[in-house]
Amino acid sequence: MIAEYSSLITLIALTAILAYSFYAVLIAGQLSLAQVGLASLAAFTSALVVPSEPLFGFIPPLVIGIVFGMIVGAFAAFILGLPVIRLRGVFLAIATLAFGEMVRIFLINQTWTNGAQGLSFAKLVGPGVAWIALIVVAYWFWRLSGSRLGRAFAAIREDELAATTMGIDVPRYRMASFVIAGAVAGLYGVLLAHFSRFADPNEFSFTAAVDGLVTAVVGGVTLFIGPVLGSAFLSLLPEVQRAIGIDAGWIRPTISGVLLLVVILFLPGGLSGLIPVRKSAKRLNVDPSFQPTLPALPAVGSELVNLSGLGKSYGGVHAVQSVDLTVNAGEVLGLIGPNGAGKTTLVNMVTGLTPPTTGTGSVLGVPLTASTKAHRLAQAGVARTFQQIKLFNRLSALENVLVGGYRITQDTLLRRLFFLPSARRLEREAVAMASAQLVRVGLGEKAANAAGDLSYGDQRRLEIARALASHPSLLVLDEPAAGMNHVEAASLSELIRSLAADGIAVLVIEHNVRMMLATCDRIMVLNFGEIIAFGEPSEIARDPRVLEAYLGSAGSDEDVEAASVLASETLAHVVDDRAAEHPEHDGAAAADDATTPEENR
Amino acid sequence: MQLFLDGIFLGSIYALFAIGFTLVFGILDRLNLAHAAVFTAGALVGIEIVTVFGVPIWLLIPIVLVVGAILGIAIERIAFRPLAGRHDAHFAGLISSIAFGAIILSLLQALYGADTRRFPADAFPTTRVEIFGATVSLLQVVILIISVSLMVVLTWLVAKSKLGRGMRTIAENPHAAAVLGLNVGRISSTTFALSSALGAVAGVLFTLNVNAASLGIGHAVELKALAVIIVGGMGSLPGALVGGLILGLAEVLAVNYIGSSWRDMVAFGLLFLILILRPQGLFGARKTREV
Numbered sequence: 095m096i097a098e099y100s101s102l103i104t105l106i107a108l109t110a111i112l113a114y115s116f117y118a119v120l121i122a123g124q125l126s127l128a129q130v131g132l133a134s135l136a137a138f139t140s141a142l143v144v145p146s147e148p149l150f151g152f153i154p155p156l157v158i159g160i161v162f163g164m165i166v167g168a169f170a171a172f173i174l175g176l177p178v179i180r181l182r183g184v185f186l187a188i189a190t191l192a193f194g195e196m197v198r199i200f201l202i203n204q205t206w207t208n209g210a211q212g213l214s215f216a217k218l219v220g221p222g223v224a225w226i227a228l229i230v231v232a233y234w235f236w237r238l239s240g241s242r243l244g245r246a247f248a249a250i251r252e253d254e255l256a257a258t259t260m261g262i263d264v265p266r267y268r269m270a271s272f273v274i275a276g277a278v279a280g281l282y283g284v285l286l287a288h289f290s291r292f293a294d295p296n297e298f299s300f301t302a303a304v305d306g307l308v309t310a311v312v313g314g315v316t317l318f319i320g321p322v323l324g325s326a327f328l329s330l331l332p333e334v335q336r337a338i339g340i341d342a343g344w345i346r347p348t349i350s351g352v353l354l355l356v357v358i359l360f361l362p363g364g365l366s367g368l369i370p371v372r373k374s375a376k377r378l379n380v381d382p383s384f385q386p387t388l389p390a391l392p393a394v395g396s397e398l399v400n401l402s403g404l405g406k407s408y409g410g411v412h413a414v415q416s417v418d419l420t421v422n423a424g425e426v427l428g429l430i431g432p433n434g435a436g437k438t439t440l441v442n443m444v445t446g447l448t449p450p451t452t453g454t455g456s457v458l459g460v461p462l463t464a465s466t467k468a469h470r471l472a473q474a475g476v477a478r479t480f481q482q483i484k485l486f487n488r489l490s491a492l493e494n495v496l497v498g499g500y501r502i503t504q505d506t507l508l509r510r511l512f513f514l515p516s517a518r519r520l521e522r523e524a525v526a527m528a529s530a531q532l533v534r535v536g537l538g539e540k541a542a543n544a545a546g547d548l549s550y551g552d553q554r555r556l557e558i559a560r561a562l563a564s565h566p567s568l569l570v571l572d573e574p575a576a577g578m579n580h581v582e583a584a585s586l587s588e589l590i591r592s593l594a595a596d597g598i599a600v601l602v603i604e605h606n607v608r609m610m611l612a613t614c615d616r617i618m619v620l621n622f623g624e625i626i627a628f629g630e631p632s633e634i635a636r637d638p639r640v641l642e643a644y645l646g647s648a649g650s651d652e653d654v655e656a657a658s659v660l661a662s663e664t665l666a667h668v669v670d671d672r673a674a675e676h677p678e679h680d681g682a683a684a685a686d687d688a689t690t691p692e693e694n695r
Numbered sequence: 696m697q698l699f700l701d702g703i704f705l706g707s708i709y710a711l712f713a714i715g716f717t718l719v720f721g722i723l724d725r726l727n728l729a730h731a732a733v734f735t736a737g738a739l740v741g742i743e744i745v746t747v748f749g750v751p752i753w754l755l756i757p758i759v760l761v762v763g764a765i766l767g768i769a770i771e772r773i774a775f776r777p778l779a780g781r782h783d784a785h786f787a788g789l790i791s792s793i794a795f796g797a798i799i800l801s802l803l804q805a806l807y808g809a810d811t812r813r814f815p816a817d818a819f820p821t822t823r824v825e826i827f828g829a830t831v832s833l834l835q836v837v838i839l840i841i842s843v844s845l846m847v848v849l850t851w852l853v854a855k856s857k858l859g860r861g862m863r864t865i866a867e868n869p870h871a872a873a874v875l876g877l878n879v880g881r882i883s884s885t886t887f888a889l890s891s892a893l894g895a896v897a898g899v900l901f902t903l904n905v906n907a908a909s910l911g912i913g914h915a916v917e918l919k920a921l922a923v924i925i926v927g928g929m930g931s932l933p934g935a936l937v938g939g940l941i942l943g944l945a946e947v948l949a950v951n952y953i954g955s956s957w958r959d960m961v962a963f964g965l966l967f968l969i970l971i972l973r974p975q976g977l978f979g980a981r982k983t984r985e986v
Contacts, residue, residue, distance in 0.1 A: 125786065177971045183785065184726050185929075188921050189970045192963040195918060199960045300918055304793060311790050344805035351797035358791045359777050488782070 100221050104289055106329045107224035109309055111282045113321030114231050116310035118275035121244070122268055123251030125187040127303045131194030132170050132276050133283030134298035136163035138207045140284045141215060156218040159284045160227075167280020168273045175272040179265060194303055201295035212294030219289035227285060228322070231278060234511070235318040240521070241507040242500065247271060249497045252486035259445060261472035261501040261564065312357050314364020323365040377525075378492065378541045380533060384526035388502060388565050391597040394424035398568050398599050399444060403453030404462070405623075406439050413439040415623045416453060423567065426590055426600045428614030428631075430607060432643060436623040437603045438481055441570050444601065445478050446471040458567055473501055477566035479557040481573045481603070487546030491537055491556050494545050495528035498563030502527070531559040535589065550577045558589070569593060571602045575609055587613040611635055619643065697829040698947050704835050706943020708904065711842040712897040712916055713923035713935040714849060715890035721930025722866045722886050725788045729770050730894050730920070731913030732796035732803075737763055737895025738908040739803050742812050752819055752903075756841060756896060763895025764888035770795055771887035776880070800910055811909040819903070838900045845893060850932045852889075862886055866930075922966035928976025937977065941965075 115129040144159040178189045201207045238244045246267050249257040258264050287293045305328075313324025331353065335346050361367055392398060399421035406414045414436040421427050429437045442448035444457055446468035455462040458474040477498070486494050503524045509517035532538055535555040540548060545556060554574055561569055571590070575583040587609050594600055594615075604610050610617060611631040619627040619634060621643040627634055634640055712734060719727045737759050744750060744758060774795040778784040822833040853859040861882045864872045873879045901916065902908040923942050927934025942962055949961040969976060 125789075181970060181974060184720075185925070185970060185974060187789075188925055189967060191918070191921065192966045192970075195963045196960060196967070199957065199963070203956050300914065308790060308793065311786075343809065344801045347801035347804070348798055351794050351801060354794035355774065355791055355798070358787050358794060362781060362783065362787070 102329065102333060103221045104219065104224045106325050107221070107228040108282060108286050108289060109306075109329055110228050110322045110325035111224075111231055111278060111285065112306040113309040113313060113324050114235060115275045115278040115282060116307050117235065117313075117315055117321050118278055119271050120310060120315045121251060122247040122271035123254075124268060124271065125183065125307075126190040126272065126275060127187050127300075127307065128171070128174055128190035128193045128197075129275060129279040129282075129306055130298045130303040131197035132167045132174075132279040133286070134194075134201060134293075134295055135170050135197055135283070136166045136280035137215075137283035137287040137293055137298075138201055138213065138295070139163075139166050140287070141213055142206065144216070144288075146216065154218075155216070156223065156284075156288060159218070159288065160281060163280040163284035164277040165280070167283065168277040171272050171276020171279070172269070174276075175269050179269050179272065191300065191303065194298070195300060198295050198298055207295060210294055210296060212292055213287075215287045215291050215293065217288065217291045219285050224285060224289065227281060231281070232318060232322060237510040238507055239318050241510050242503055242505045242524075243267075243270075243507045245493065245497050246500060248489060248493075249486055249500075252488060253484050255447070256480070256484040256486065257497070258468045259447070259472050259476075259478055260497055260560075261469050262497075263467075263469045308354065312354065312364055314361075314366035316363045317366035317369060319369070320364055320366035327365060378529045378532065378538060379522065379525045380529050380538070381526065384522050385530065386523045386527070388527075391565075392423045392567050394422075394597050396423050397421075398423055399455070399457050399601075401444070401453065401455035401462075404440075404443060404450050404455045405452040406436075406443060406448060407451050412623045414443070414620075417625060419618065421568065421599050421601060423599050424594055424597045425615045426594045426602065426613055428610040428617040429601065429603045429620065430605070430610055430617060430634075431620035431626075435620040437620055438572060439623075440620070441478070441572060441601060441603060445476055445570055472564065475501075475565075475567035476570065477561035477564045477568070478570035479554070479561055479572055479574060481576070483550075483553045483557055485545040485553055485557060485560070488544060490542050491532060491545055491548065491559075492525070492528055492541040494556060494560050495531050495563045496524055498531070498560035499524050499527055499565075501564040527565075528559075528563055531562045532556075534562070535559040536585075551579075551582055554578065555586075562593070566598060568599045568601065571600065571604075573603055573605065575604055575606045583609050696827050698951055699944065700826070700829050700831055700835075702944030702947035703940060704831075704839055704904065704943070705947060706940035707839050707842040708897055708901045708939075709916070709919055709923050709942055710936045710939025711846060711893055711900065713920040713927070713939050714846055714932055715893035715897070716920050717924040717927070717930055717932065717935045718849070718853070718890045718893075719886060720924065721932070722862045723775075723883055724866075725775060725785065725792075727770060727775075727792050727887070727890070728789055728917070729774065729792040729796035729799065730891070731917035732799035733763055733766050733770075733891045733894040733913075734898040734901070734916055735908070735910060735913040736766060736799055736803055737898030738902040738912060739807050739812060739898075739910075740895075741899035741902065742814055742908060743807065745814055749815075752837065755899065759895050759899050760892040763892035766799070766895065767887040767889070767891025768884050770891065771884050775887070776883070796913075800913075804910060809910060811907050813906050813908070814903070834903055838904060841896070842900060845896065846932070846936055849889065849893065853932060858882070858885060919962050922962040925966050925976055926969050928978040931976065931978040934976055934978030 112129065112133065116126070119126045140159040140163045143162050144155045146155065148154050149158055174190070174193050178186060181189055202209055207213055246257070246262050249260065249262060250264055250267055254264050309324040309328055310321055311324070312327060313320035313322065331350055332346055335349060340346060340349070357365065397420050399419065401417055401419040403416045403418060404414070405412065405416050417440060429440065431437055439448060443450050443455070443462060446462070446466050449464040449466065450462055457471055457476060460466060460471055460474050486497060489497070504520055506517045506520050509520070529538070529541070532541055535558055537552060537555055537559060540552065545553065548556060554577065558571065558574060575586055578586060583606055590600055590602065590613050602610070602614065611634070614631055616629065617631055617634045618625055619637070619640050626639045626643055627637040712730070716727065716730050719725055740762050741755055741759050745755060750758070770792065774791040775788055778787050778791065781787060819834055823830055824833060824836070853862060861872070861877050864875070864877060865879055865882055869879055901912065919942060923938040924935055926941060927936070927938030942965065945961045945965060946958055950958050
């Protein structure tokens with residue numbers, strides 16, 4: 095009975111290993127069709143080195159073949175990755191597909207592969223070996239899924255830009271997933287050749303690559319067990335059909351096609367999506383005893399950002415012109431101005447997303463040049479939120495914040511592979527730190543919800559928690575109060591003040607002028623890329639150029655609203671209230687000037 | 696000269712196939728991998744029609760256009776529309792179109808069997824003419840005329856007509872297009888119908904050229920077409936035309952000067968080179984990323 099199905103059982107394992115090779119790139123959001131080509135390279139080159147007798151009398155020939163094949167696969171994937179890793183989506187898929195076909199045509203035309211006649215291999219692989227290999231591979235991916243590396247891959251898949259600003263070196267990690275996938279593909283190639291005893295390069299074709307991809311997708315990439323499920327499903331399907339007596343040549347592919355269509359249309363997470371798992375395996379951990387001690391922030395008042403003459407122009411358009419600015423630890427610096435004034439461009443330069451065209455600057459000791467990478471700045475201690483929310487939508491709120499902690503946590507994959515106690519401790523610390531930030535922004539209850547399902551205001555708060563999780567010295571908030579009501583904005587303002595009290599330098603862009611006047615230590619006003627005013631809130635509120643910029647621009651509703659706030663009498667109260675609350679900041683009475691804005695009306 | 700003309704004939708068929716491919720990608724941002732099955736369906740259905748009814752070529756082409764269009768609408772309705780709004784629609788569409796293509800192929804197998812089929816020997820005139828010292832068959836000239844005129848009509852349609860304006864609006868932003876009152880569903884269906892109609896005709900013309908069709912012919916052409924649309928620039932119609940001609944010429948030259956075993960390397964080498972040197976292709980516009 096077992097003997098009858100032995101080759102089917104082996105093939106399920108081998109197909110699953112091929113599917114893992116696709117899985118390894120898919121979890122990092124990449125689609126590579128080179129896997130079968132890499133497997134083919136590994137299989138045929140292994141024929142050159144696998145000895146017929148054990149090496150030194152005790153190393154089995156298959157082990158040599160596997161090690162060699164995995165190295166060939168990983169190395170070829172690296173070489174292929176060098177030019178193609180910057181491609182995305184279908185472009186990457188097509189480039190890798192082309193590579194696979196080029197490998198096939200190359201091998202067909204070589205004499206050492208025996209060309210299209212094919213090559214014989216020793217029979218070294220049976221069900222036992224195949225399943226042991228599969229278990230090892232599956233185990234590795236299981237331990238990967240909860241590690242920092244696994245989270246980094248997930249973050250890249252969900253949003254590359256946000257991942258970069260968490261300090262993740264995106265190209266390097268994408269290459270890592272490529273090389274891992276290459277090694278697994280190499281393993282598959284060697285095992286397959288030594289199982290079927292015969293291989294010709296034409297077996298490793300486009301169709302085979304598509305089959306591997308289909309297996310991985312049918313199984314699903316949300317759970318590490320997906321490739322095994324996909325392989326079992328697709329391998330057993332024709333057998334089951336044969337067993338129940340369906341014989342006509344065309345019915346089987348039709349049924350297989352229909353089932354594949356049903357799975358892809360109605361099971362978005364693939365077959366592994368059917369397995370009930372706890373929505374978020376990691377729970378909130380608010381026990382303070384797990385909180386590690388973090389390195390101290392820079393001393394309050396020390397200079398963190400120093401820009402001199404920094405500017406950015408696109409063609410002839412000057413988005414930002416010659417900005418001089420210093421930001422010190424522990425202060426809240428506001429950035430206001432009409433839409434299109436260059437505020438976001440300025441903070442994009444400060445966070446390394448946009449290279450400046452003129453001027454110099456340094457942020458936390460990292461110089462801002464054309465080649466400064468955003469992840470370098472993030473690693474130095476810059477964290478930010480985005481005007482258009484960029485969360486990892488399919489990850490839970492807690493997982494989002496855990497990714498945010500990338501900078502201050504260690505990678506745990508190796509420790510997790512061997513179940514070291516330190517792996518548990520490090521993961522618990524990471525969860526404790528993330529939990530503390532979630533609770534701080536008031537999202538403790540929603541830790542297990544997917545980020546994409548949260549309300550707009552909650553998403554803004556979650557982005558702040560994620561940024562805080564990296565223990566930043568400089569926090570950049572791009573319109574954090576957008577879409578919040580007055581109550582929410584007031585508590586946000588409180589949060590910002592408390593962060594500054596902790597010693598974090600906060601750079602805020604916001605249209606809610608009332609909130610800005612009440613929150614910031616200094617405010618910079620930009621218009622048409624130039625600084626038109628810079629000073630304490632009380633000075634800004636009375637500056638005629640500021641009023642003109644808001645009233646004269648005749649722009650959007652937000653401008654008009656901001657202007658009316660500026661011009662209203664409540665302004666005086668805002669500044670007064672603040673002077674009463676924070677006597678250390680000079681907010682000396684502005685009441686006598688409160689009539690001036692009225693004249694501008 | 697003979698080589699040049701052979702290259703043009705081959706290239707015009709690649710281009711006709713690729714232009715349907717790139718039309719869907721350019722407007723709906725989806726890669727429809729069932730296109731190869733439509734190509735095969737066009738070829739086999741075309742052979743069946745000629746064998747049974749003995750229709751002349753000028754009647755065959757419109758019939759196959761209609762068959763292709765119907766298939767295209769089915770692909771859009773069944774394999775793509777249910778995915779709308781899903782975050783992985785791009786990716787799932789690849790797989791669902793592969794599945795739908797497999798279904799089309801298995802149904803073709805049910806109808807016509809798995810063997811290679813040919814047009815009846817005397818179905819079309821075999822007149823040969825001499826141009827610039829090269830010998831070409833009248834059929835080849837007809838193939839060239841049909842494919843080029845279909846491509847010109849399509850390009851005109853997309854650039855000038857109301858339907859084309861709707862298509863280009865959807866390409867920019869489908870949500871905004873829906874808000875503006877465009878019937879996004881119907882325009883998507885029409886795009887798929889046009890694309891598949893051209894794909895099916897390409898199948899017939901390809902089969903006329905080599906006079907043999909089997910279930911597997913679509914796959915080889917699909918791979919080449921991917922090369923063509925990358926070389927020409929994803930989503931660019933003139934790019935697909937020029938890319939197809941370049942590939943046709945390059946292949947014919949490669950067979951003549953390097954050897955037929957390396958012929959397929961040309962397409963993929965060219966594709967790889969373009970992706971590395973100029974990823975947006977010869978005629979494509981570089982898409983800027985938004986922050």
